[in-house]
Amino acid sequence: MSNRATASTTKPPLYKVVMLGDSGVGKTSLVARLTNPNAPLNHDISATMGIEFDTQMLDTPHGKVKAQIWDTAGQERFARVLLPTYFRKAKGVILVYDVTSAKSFDSLGERWMAQLHDHANSDELAKLLVGNKCDLEDSREVTKEKAEMFCNEHGMEHLETSAKSGANVLKAFERLITIRARRRAWRSGGASPPRAGALGAGATR
Amino acid sequence: AAAVRLRVPPGTRHRPPRPPPPLVEGRAGPPPGVVDAGVGGRAQVPRRRRSFGRQPVRWRRRGRRRRQVVQAPRLARPAGLPPAADGDLGRGPREGQGFVREPRRGVLQLDVSRPARRRPGGGDRRGMQQEWIRGDLDGDGGVFGTPKGAGGANKGGAMSPMCAMNTPRTRARRQAVPRADSASGDGGNSPGEARVREAMDELDRRLSIGSPGAVDVVEDHDDEEEMIDVSITNDREGNDANFRIDDDDDGGGGEDPPSGVVGGIPPPPLCKPDGNRVRNDRPPSCPDTDEEENLLLLDEVRKDVIRTHPDLRFFLEPADNLGQKRYAALERILFVWAKLNKGVRYVQGMNEIVGTLYFVLAQDSDESWSRHAEADTYFLFNALMVEIRDVFMAELDEADTGIHGRISNMITLLSLHDPEVRCHLDEVGIDPSFYSVRWLTTLLSREFLLPDTVRLWDSMFASTHKDNFLRYVSVTMVMVIRDRLLAGDFSACLRLLQAYPPPDLDMLLESSRALWIYESQVTLACHKGGISLGHALRSIPPPPSIVMAYGLHAGRAPPVSRQVREAGERLGRSSAAGASSVASAGRSMLGSAMSFLRGNSRE
Numbered sequence: 001m002s003n004r005a006t007a008s009t010t011k012p013p014l015y016k017v018v019m020l021g022d023s024g025v026g027k028t029s030l031v032a033r034l035t036n037p038n039a040p041l042n043h044d045i046s047a048t049m050g051i052e053f054d055t056q057m058l059d060t061p062h063g064k065v066k067a068q069i070w071d072t073a074g075q076e077r078f079a080r081v082l083l084p085t086y087f088r089k090a091k092g093v094i095l096v097y098d099v100t101s102a103k104s105f106d107s108l109g110e111r112w113m114a115q116l117h118d119h120a121n122s123d124e125l126a127k128l129l130v131g132n133k134c135d136l137e138d139s140r141e142v143t144k145e146k147a148e149m150f151c152n153e154h155g156m157e158h159l160e161t162s163a164k165s166g167a168n169v170l171k172a173f174e175r176l177i178t179i180r181a182r183r184r185a186w187r188s189g190g191a192s193p194p195r196a197g198a199l200g201a202g203a204t205r
Numbered sequence: 206a207a208a209v210r211l212r213v214p215p216g217t218r219h220r221p222p223r224p225p226p227p228l229v230e231g232r233a234g235p236p237p238g239v240v241d242a243g244v245g246g247r248a249q250v251p252r253r254r255r256s257f258g259r260q261p262v263r264w265r266r267r268g269r270r271r272r273q274v275v276q277a278p279r280l281a282r283p284a285g286l287p288p289a290a291d292g293d294l295g296r297g298p299r300e301g302q303g304f305v306r307e308p309r310r311g312v313l314q315l316d317v318s319r320p321a322r323r324r325p326g327g328g329d330r331r332g333m334q335q336e337w338i339r340g341d342l343d344g345d346g347g348v349f350g351t352p353k354g355a356g357g358a359n360k361g362g363a364m365s366p367m368c369a370m371n372t373p374r375t376r377a378r379r380q381a382v383p384r385a386d387s388a389s390g391d392g393g394n395s396p397g398e399a400r401v402r403e404a405m406d407e408l409d410r411r412l413s414i415g416s417p418g419a420v421d422v423v424e425d426h427d428d429e430e431e432m433i434d435v436s437i438t439n440d441r442e443g444n445d446a447n448f449r450i451d452d453d454d455d456g457g458g459g460e461d462p463p464s465g466v467v468g469g470i471p472p473p474p475l476c477k478p479d480g481n482r483v484r485n486d487r488p489p490s491c492p493d494t495d496e497e498e499n500l501l502l503l504d505e506v507r508k509d510v511i512r513t514h515p516d517l518r519f520f521l522e523p524a525d526n527l528g529q530k531r532y533a534a535l536e537r538i539l540f541v542w543a544k545l546n547k548g549v550r551y552v553q554g555m556n557e558i559v560g561t562l563y564f565v566l567a568q569d570s571d572e573s574w575s576r577h578a579e580a581d582t583y584f585l586f587n588a589l590m591v592e593i594r595d596v597f598m599a600e601l602d603e604a605d606t607g608i609h610g611r612i613s614n615m616i617t618l619l620s621l622h623d624p625e626v627r628c629h630l631d632e633v634g635i636d637p638s639f640y641s642v643r644w645l646t647t648l649l650s651r652e653f654l655l656p657d658t659v660r661l662w663d664s665m666f667a668s669t670h671k672d673n674f675l676r677y678v679s680v681t682m683v684m685v686i687r688d689r690l691l692a693g694d695f696s697a698c699l700r701l702l703q704a705y706p707p708p709d710l711d712m713l714l715e716s717s718r719a720l721w722i723y724e725s726q727v728t729l730a731c732h733k734g735g736i737s738l739g740h741a742l743r744s745i746p747p748p749p750s751i752v753m754a755y756g757l758h759a760g761r762a763p764p765v766s767r768q769v770r771e772a773g774e775r776l777g778r779s780s781a782a783g784a785s786s787v788a789s790a791g792r793s794m795l796g797s798a799m800s801f802l803r804g805n806s807r808e
Contacts, residue, residue: 045515046513046514046515047508049554049645052703053696081642
């Protein structure tokens with residue numbers, strides 16, 4: 001018993017977070033910005049092949065956690081090869097789309113949500129919808145309202161980030177941890193989690 | 206006869222000599238039982254014997270041959286293996302080392318009786334034959350699966366660049382052909398060349414350009430000093446004559462448009478799938494109706510192309526938009542290839558391969574070569590894809606040549622030769638696909654610095670079996686960093702494997718070659734000698750340059766005293782701390798490795 005207590009104080013809990021989304025929406029850039037917030041975002045990020053990992057300590061209101069981020073390849077070919085392994089023991093999923101590309105947003109509904117349901121226990125996972133590249137306001141193709149509607153439908157929260165400027169990047173990961181922690185609390189408290197709409201409203205405040 | 210049979214050692218399957226066949230009136234044939242019907246071509250023997258009518262001699266010759274066949278396979282020949290010239294893996298142990306060519310029962314006769322299986326001009330390499338056969342079989346594998354060209358043209362187009370890449374013999378033959386030959390305009394006299402030229406024309410048409418001269422980025426070689434200093438072993442003779450033909454074909458017409466056309470097309474979208482100019486002569490296989498799909502594909506390709514080698518000056522050259530134009534060339538190559546190979550389409554990872562090929566070819570110091578780097582890259586890429594295409598195809602995932610099949614082959618090899626590391630990786634929860642997907646789909650080009658990649662690819666292209674080559678190199682890569690892997694946890698191990706520490710490449714290649722040889726010996730001993738795997742591993746000593754779990758490190762065998770000490774330490778450690786893990790692993794592989802260690806420590 002005491003053993004477990006010391007373990008929890010010395011070793012922060014590990015959160016496995018999976019990044020999903022089309023190729024080129026900026027998943028790797030988001031992770032790079034998170035793990036290296038002060039480095040200028042360089043452009044020498046090659047397309048992710050298969051899967052890449054990174055870990056980052058996050059200081060959230062719910063205590064320190066170690067986020068183990070699984071950065072996945074966007075192309076369908078690799079998703080098919082590796083998807084079964086993506087979600088094993090995963091605690092959260094960040095679905096990323098590109099606000100300047102309507103196609104990347106559409107394929108979330110068509111492709112990624114379906115695969116999420118196929119391969120993972122979707123209710124167990126904390127999910128967050130992230131619209132990346134929000135600094136490119138001029139060429140925006142996906143409005144915030146559209147994304148919010150999508151979120152309400154699927155019981156997610158929404159956030160717009162920019163890996164380039166660094167806006168909201170850290171916040172996105174922290175939000176995910178918060179969602180997860182809140183769910184845990186609800187579950188252990190015996191109450192059922194509130195409906196998606198209420199969750200979204202509560203979170204955006 | 207019974208006594209004779211008893212004296213025969215088991216396993217040799219020696220049959221006692223038969224008495225000479227009785228002479229039958231008017232027929233000098235052998236008794237019916239003599240003709241070995243199971244061996245192809247042996248049925249001819251009676252007919253020939255009848256014509257010769259010299260039974261006793263025939264009989265003796267047959268007997269001698271059989272005695273030869275019966276001899277035990279000569280397994281232990283590793284000491285005499287000639288080292289390859291530059292340490293590359295070109296000559297696998299299966300080729301010409303006397304392992305497979307050993308006269309096995311029946312095979313010898315089979316070879317002799319069916320000379321048609323050998324290629325007329327090329328070597329007798331099994332690998333080449335398989336490639337040719339494979340290339341023949343799958344219809345869409347050709348360079349141009351157009352219904353327009355005859356089937357023969359397809360094959361010619363698909364195959365010739367490959368023999369350019371693969372066989373030293375073809376290369377040698379090509380070297381012998383003076384360059385002026387094709388320039389003199391008689392390039393069309395050989396059917397193969399005509400096919401290639403047809404294919405090139407086809408490519409030109411599809412690339413929406415008038416002539417190759419118009420699109421090829423002309424390399425400004427003054428820039429070379431500024432670029433990353435890479436010693437490229439660019440085997441210029443390896444670039445075959447086939448590619449040269451089109452220089453000379455279009456030499457006259459190709460010169461005039463370049464400046465105009467290149468200037469006229471804005472750099473990034475050079476590849477216009479729906480360009481007006483080509484609409485009319487677009488072949489029916491590539492209908493114009495799927496413009497939307499074309500745009501999607503182009504979008505997909507472009508997204509990755511602009512992320513190919515983004516740290517390389519070569520692709521960032523601002524002067525004259527050169528970097529952009531180079532990226533546009535990659536885009537065209539990938540787009541055209543994807544359109545012509547619809548079963549595979551475009552998969553991430555191809556951009557890395559094409560980018561590296563193009564980087565090397567475009568920096569040829571001879572401008573007449575580098576001008577045509579784009580076409581050369583295309584055909585080299587195509588030839589390469591004939592072999593590794595299966596990795597990219599989702600339908601073949603579970604096949605032996607598909608991605609899962611290759612990964613599991615690799616893991617089998619790893620667990621045979623370094624079970625400790627394999628078990629450790631399993632324990633910390635690293636699935637092999639986490640790292641090997643990238644290794645296999647980019648042909649290791651993302652793991653090393655570019656000069657090292659180029660060096661590695663030199664060996665790979667020289668290898669008869671790129672699949673095997675990759676497998677042995679991958680396994681060696683894991684074994685080289687085994688000490689660090691064994692000490693690490695999940696994230697440490699994964700970081701090591703995903704961001705591979707810069708290796709001593711020569712050592713890596715040498716020890717992967719040694720591993721290849723050793724593996725072949727062990728397998729052969731199991732299959733032909735009929736001994737168990739553990740017995741084979743124990744009785745055949747690993748070559749000194751191999752990096753293995755058995756106390757040899759970094760390509761050099763440590764002194765025996767140290768070997769013994771280390772083996773003892775390892776034994777002690779594992780018995781004290783890791784006994785439970787060993788037991789839980791419960792793999793016979795591990796058991797055999799441990800017993801090998803025990804044998805080591807005893808001596």
